[in-house]
Amino acid sequence: MTFQVVLNTVIAIMWAVLWNSYTGVDFLLGYIVGIFILFVLRRFLHFDFYMRRVFAAFKLIALFIKELIMSNIDVVKVLLSPKFDIEPGIIEVPTQLKSDWELTLLASLISLTPGTLSMDFSEDKKSIFVHSIHVPDKEQMIREIHDTFEKAIMEVTH
Amino acid sequence: MTAIEWIVAILCLIGGFLSLVGGIGFIRFPDVYGRTHSATKSATLGVITVMVGTFLYFLLAEGMFSGKILLTILFVFLTAPLAALMVSRAAYRTGVPLSKLTTQDDLKKKYPEARKDVH
Amino acid sequence: MFKVLLMIALFFMSISLVISFVRTVKGPTMPDRIVALDAIGITLIGVIGILMILQETIAYAEVILVIGILAFIGTIALSKFVERGDIFDRD
Numbered sequence: 001m002t003f004q005v006v007l008n009t010v011i012a013i014m015w016a017v018l019w020n021s022y023t024g025v026d027f028l029l030g031y032i033v034g035i036f037i038l039f040v041l042r043r044f045l046h047f048d049f050y051m052r053r054v055f056a057a058f059k060l061i062a063l064f065i066k067e068l069i070m071s072n073i074d075v076v077k078v079l080l081s082p083k084f085d086i087e088p089g090i091i092e093v094p095t096q097l098k099s100d101w102e103l104t105l106l107a108s109l110i111s112l113t114p115g116t117l118s119m120d121f122s123e124d125k126k127s128i129f130v131h132s133i134h135v136p137d138k139e140q141m142i143r144e145i146h147d148t149f150e151k152a153i154m155e156v157t158h
Numbered sequence: 159m160t161a162i163e164w165i166v167a168i169l170c171l172i173g174g175f176l177s178l179v180g181g182i183g184f185i186r187f188p189d190v191y192g193r194t195h196s197a198t199k200s201a202t203l204g205v206i207t208v209m210v211g212t213f214l215y216f217l218l219a220e221g222m223f224s225g226k227i228l229l230t231i232l233f234v235f236l237t238a239p240l241a242a243l244m245v246s247r248a249a250y251r252t253g254v255p256l257s258k259l260t261t262q263d264d265l266k267k268k269y270p271e272a273r274k275d276v277h
Numbered sequence: 278m279f280k281v282l283l284m285i286a287l288f289f290m291s292i293s294l295v296i297s298f299v300r301t302v303k304g305p306t307m308p309d310r311i312v313a314l315d316a317i318g319i320t321l322i323g324v325i326g327i328l329m330i331l332q333e334t335i336a337y338a339e340v341i342l343v344i345g346i347l348a349f350i351g352t353i354a355l356s357k358f359v360e361r362g363d364i365f366d367r368d
Contacts (some may be wrong), residue, residue, distance in 0.1 A: 068203070076179050076200075079200075086192075086259060087259060088192060088257065088259060089261045091264055107239065111242055112199075112235070112239055114195070115199075117195055118243060119247055120250070131191050131195075133187075159279050166330065170286040171286050173286065173290075174287070174327075175289060180316065181295075184297060185296060190306060194312050197316040198316075205320065205323040209322070209341075212327070215330050216329075216335060220333070224335055226338035227338055227341075230338075230342050233346070233349075237345070240353070246308075247360070248308060
């Protein structure tokens with residue numbers, strides 16, 4: 001990945017030199033041309049196209065904003081309904097993410113989504129303890145977290 | 159009123175409403191963990207919405223780009239989950255009881271000695 | 278009209294502040310008070326943000342930054358104190 005970023009920057013500088021104008025706009029244009037060249041050459045040079053990760057990161061942000069709005073509406077509905085029937089509980093959510101960085105990101109995303117709150121990590125860093133204000137079905141909640149956030153984070157880092 | 163003013167006013171109203179919902183949660187939730195939810199989610203999201211409105215107002219109506227407001231939004235976003243985690247873990251370790259509505263408690267097996275006097 | 282709408286938002290936030298203050302005084306346990314103090318700090322940021330629009334000044338930008346940082350550090354320090362009785366880990 002580092003090699004590709006260096007290559008892309010070199011292409012951008014060469015673009016600016018060839019046009020003989022050294023402004024930020026020219027550099028940006030050269031960078032976009034470099035991305036296109038790398039995309040065309042990805043089969044010959046035997047590497048994984050690095051912009052795929054950037055697209056995955058944008059997808060993660062979009063997914064996060066969608067979840068934020070949806071679950072916020074849910075929590076407001078629960079709080080303002082006259083009958084206050086909730087079933088809070090603490091659930092152990094197993095995760096496949098390995099590094100500390102990914103675990104921190106997952107825990108922060110879980111915490112920022114209304115309705116769920118990450119409370120603690122297990123000793124072997126294999127699961128996160130999540131407090132939720134409404135858990136009628138434990139398995140379904142674990143599956144939801146696996147399908148949304150964990151899958152999106154793994155697409156960014158792998 | 160111009161279009162920018164409408165957008166800013168609506169953003170501020172949504173933020174104020176979310177803050178109010180957070181305050182209502184402070185009254186209605188039965189235990190400290192539920193109150194942590196309402197404090198760190200509804201209040202934080204409300205404040206972030208208000209600050210986005212403020213940033214847009216100064217950028218579009220007054221023509222001033224204020225990086226400090228953006229920095230505040232980023233900072234609140236980064237610190238809210240951490241503060242919630244620290245407070246709720248401290249509450250659990252010192253043996254603050256869960257409410258009677260609670261259906262399951264998986265964390266009990268990690269801190270058995272802290273919860274001995276509670277259940 | 279614009280100012281009236283902003284005033285309504287300010288009114289909502291002040292109700293939230295009052296409730297948080299009541300919870301700080303009354304709160305049955307110590308973590309309740311910490312959470313309520315954190316909520317007061319965060320809501321104050323929003324109040325000052327609306328004040329900035331009402332008074333059309335950008336001078337309070339530093340104030341909200343400092344309030345945000347102090348609220349966060351205060352919450353962390355208080356919760357560590359409640360957890361162990363010790364703010365800095367020495368081991």
